[in-house]
Amino acid sequence: MTDVNAPHDSSDSRHPEHAPADHPRVSPRKVGVVVANLGTPDATDYWSMRRYLNEFLSDKRVVDYPDWKWQPLLQLIILSRRPFSSGEAYRGIWNTEKNESPLLTITRDQTRKLADGLEALYGDQVVVDFCMRYGNPSTDSVLRRMQAQGCDRILFFPLYPQYASPTTATANDQAFRTLMKLKWQPAFRTVPAYFDEPAYLDALAASVEEGYAAAETPPEVLVASYHGVPKRYLMEGDPYHCQCQKTTRLLKERLGWRDEAIVTAFQSKFGPEEWVGPATVEHVAELARRGHKHIAVVSPAFSADCVETLEEIEEEIKESFLAAGGERFTYIPCLNDRDDHIAALLAVIRRELSGWC
Structure with missing residues (x-):
């Protein structure tokens, strides 16, 4: 891989055959x-x-x-x-x-x-x-x-x-x-x-299974939290919302779970418009009020952990769940550089x- 901080090394460039002497060298x-x-x-x-x-x-x-x-x-x-x-x-x-x-x-x-x-x-x-x-x-x-x-x-x-x-x-x-x-x-x-690529779904399902296996007790619900978009985008033809819903369904089928074991929600609302929902920060609180004591959250829209997962989910969304009566919160990391x-x-x-x- 190229070192992104290093200048280009043109030592492998050469003068094209049959070109004039003043022709630029090419790689x-x-x-x-x-x-x-x-x-x-x-x-x-x-x-x-x-x-x-x-x-x-x-x-x-x-x-x-x-x-x-x-x-x-x-x-x-x-x-x-x-x-x-x-x-x-x-x-x-x-x-x-x-x-x-x-x-x-x-x-x-x-x-x-x-x-x-x-x-x-x-x-x-x-x-x-x-x-x-x-x-x-x-x-x-x-x-x-x-x-x-x-x-x-x-x-x-x-x-x-x-x-x-x-x-x-x-x-x-x-x-x-x-x-x-x-x-x-x-x-x-x-x-x-590539949300419906079999190998991607296999990796996503494996990360969930590993997260559940590592927990002291199995979470009662898995929240698949995607970055949100204004609802207007969906109405104007952006396929994102539909592809997120399908990702959750395909993940559920990969895991062999019942419908109620996994839910879809959307995070990171910004501005006054109506956004696609439910909002993750509100939905996890509702799950706690319904009596769920342990939930897990996974972020299938992110290929790498970032401020929206490491800060928003692990702090703001976690706090919302615990403040509403939840007891245990498991974050399943993004796929990152897993093999x-x-x-x-x-x-x-x-x-x-x-x-x-």
Whole structure:
């Protein structure tokens, strides 16, 4: 895998045969695979958080209100306050050893394992790297570096099992913006949603079974908590809500469970609109009021643990359940760099590289 902090080594580039003496040197042809995740601030201080949140919340895929209505509110009110609370949340989960967010650490680890797997399959024909939609390493810098390394075909893989406009689509948008600026565009493919891939479901089910086996007593209900979206998105044709519901159903079938053993909920509501529901933070409290003393929560929409899982679920949502009378709360980590998860991602990549490798 390319070191994302290292400059490109052009020692393998060469002068094209039969070309004029002043022709630029070119690198041997390769295939690039880029995995993309949401993003991360560079640090937890006010200005680092403000830069990150400004980029994130100015994205029309995330908040699609008109600029005249949204930007004054964002710049004058939200970004004067939210960087403090968001910074505090990130400080609670920050990887202090590497001075970076867990999402960055985990995505790098995933990419290294994917690179090892693809090298075993294709040798040095495939270059593997990762980028973030917001923050660093930027999509633009990674795609340009890949092209400089000779990648004339690039497979772009947003690490979101379910498709959504504010995740998959905006990651693709950012990649396309770079392509629009290149003199010589590489051939380009994007990976579709993979929530119903058998290997992914097997890995997800295995993580749940392991989480239940490790608990002192089995949880009474599993809450599959997905990041929420405004209900309007569903009405306008975004398939995310439906794909989340199907993910829960397929997971339940994989586990061989009865219907009432697993429920679907949505977290991270933002703004005044009606969002798809039920809201996780409210639903876990309702489960406690119904007499459930032990629940587990899993996050099938996240490929890597991040602030929404390590802080929101493990603190806010857990506290909501315990405050309503619950007694035991089990969080089942994201699939992260588990070997079965990496194997599932490799299976998707191999299929999408068909005809290229």
